[in-house]
Amino acid sequence: MSWQTAMDCSEILAQHAVTALIEEAELTPKPGLVDKQNSGSHSDMSCELMITSAKALEETFAQIALVSYQQKPSQSLREKIAEIGRSGEKAMFRATGGVNTHKGAIWALGLLISSKAMASPDTDSETIAKLAGELARYHDRYVPTQQTNGLRIQKRYGVPGAKGEAEQGFPHLRLIGLPALHKARQKAKSELHARIDTLLALMANLDDTCILHRGGMDTLLVIKEKADRVLVQGGVSTAAGWEALADLDLECERRRVSPGGSADLLAATIFLDAFNTSTKSRCLESSVTN
Numbered sequence: 001m002s003w004q005t006a007m008d009c010s011e012i013l014a015q016h017a018v019t020a021l022i023e024e025a026e027l028t029p030k031p032g033l034v035d036k037q038n039s040g041s042h043s044d045m046s047c048e049l050m051i052t053s054a055k056a057l058e059e060t061f062a063q064i065a066l067v068s069y070q071q072k073p074s075q076s077l078r079e080k081i082a083e084i085g086r087s088g089e090k091a092m093f094r095a096t097g098g099v100n101t102h103k104g105a106i107w108a109l110g111l112l113i114s115s116k117a118m119a120s121p122d123t124d125s126e127t128i129a130k131l132a133g134e135l136a137r138y139h140d141r142y143v144p145t146q147q148t149n150g151l152r153i154q155k156r157y158g159v160p161g162a163k164g165e166a167e168q169g170f171p172h173l174r175l176i177g178l179p180a181l182h183k184a185r186q187k188a189k190s191e192l193h194a195r196i197d198t199l200l201a202l203m204a205n206l207d208d209t210c211i212l213h214r215g216g217m218d219t220l221l222v223i224k225e226k227a228d229r230v231l232v233q234g235g236v237s238t239a240a241g242w243e244a245l246a247d248l249d250l251e252c253e254r255r256r257v258s259p260g261g262s263a264d265l266l267a268a269t270i271f272l273d274a275f276n277t278s279t280k281s282r283c284l285e286s287s288v289t290n
């Protein structure tokens with residue numbers, strides 16, 4: 001996939017980002033998260049709301065791509081996209097009536113869109129994620145000083161959180177998400193199973209501040225271990241893996257936790273993967289059973 005002008009680039013990247021968010025929301029089943037079957041551990045969200053929110057972000061994503069087109073990482077660019085990202089958060093809250101549907105996703109996708117727009121269209125995903133990290137490491141002098149759940153949790157548990165993940169060049173995207181998706185496809189898994197296995201691989205590895213915030217460290221460790229157990233059983237395409245997924249789902253429900261950070265990184269994985277020409281026309285079946 002290629003683009004010739006800044007406008008093309010902006011439209012293509014924004015559309016792809018919205019599609020990635022919609023495909024993440026619609027992927028079913030997902031433990032603890034909003035999907036087509038239920039709203040997981042989120043009493044204030046639904047799949048329709050996630051889709052409304054995703055569509056409301058298209059303009060934000062387009063603006064980020066436009067200001068980043070053929071630029072280099074710099075403090076000035078970092079501050080420009082931070083401002084656009086913050087107005088994107090406002091657009092999200094307006095569209096959802098005040099519900100935080102995509103804050104983490106705006107952050108991750110915003111940086112990756114900026115990086116894609118800076119680089120030439122055929123740049124590989126590894127380089128894109130690292131370039132996004134380079135941009136994230138510039139200090140934003142206008143960052144609001146108020147405390148967030150994520151900042152509190154990062155301090156309390158000493159984990160990198162969404163900010164650290166980006167500043168490190170998205171290691172979970174490069175080393176876990178994209179390889180898990182490609183490995184599942186190599187094993188001829190269906191696209192549905194491949195994507196759920198990718199989410200589980202992220203959940204098994206990520207110190208997700210959404211889970212830490214609601215459940216604490218004990219809960220995070222149990223969720224990581226149970227996600228890993230599905231993969232050890234061969235993933236959700238096996239009967240034992242499917243059963244282990246049901247067990248993980250019950251655990252998220254019982255503890256009222258949701259892997260929002262892993263969901264964001266799954267959307268980011270889907271976004272970057274779409275530019276890989278060999279996987280362009282993947283067919284995602286709508287079945288929710290094994």
Ligand SMILES: CC(C)(COP(=O)(O)OP(=O)(O)OC[C@H]1O[C@@H](n2cnc3c(N)ncnc32)[C@H](O)[C@@H]1O)[C@@H](O)C(=O)NCCC(=O)NCCS
Pocket residue numbers: 081082083084085086103104105106107108109110111140148149150151160161162163165206207208209210260261262264265
């Ligand atoms: C860095 C952000 C996410 C704020 O982070 P913070 O951890 O303080 O906030 P908060 O807890 O509210 O949100 C974090 C969200 O990140 C996701 N997340 C959680 N853990 C992780 C993790 N380990 N890795 C990646 N994402 C994670 C979850 O969805 C979570 O809800 C971001 O909102 C921000 O600072 N935006 C400012 C605007 C900006 O600079 N934008 C630039 C790109 S558009």
Ligand SMILES: Nc1ncnc2c1ncn2[C@@H]1O[C@H](COP(=O)(O)OP(=O)(O)OP(=O)(O)O)[C@@H](O)[C@H]1O
Pocket residue numbers: 024025032033034035042050100101102103104105106149210213214258259260261263264
């Ligand atoms: N399918 C999904 N379902 C739920 N959350 C998702 C999904 N996809 C991504 N997320 C991410 O999860 C985050 C929402 O998590 P959460 O509800 O824990 O945040 P919060 O509103 O800040 O905290 P809390 O609800 O615990 O007060 C969003 O910012 C979003 O980026």
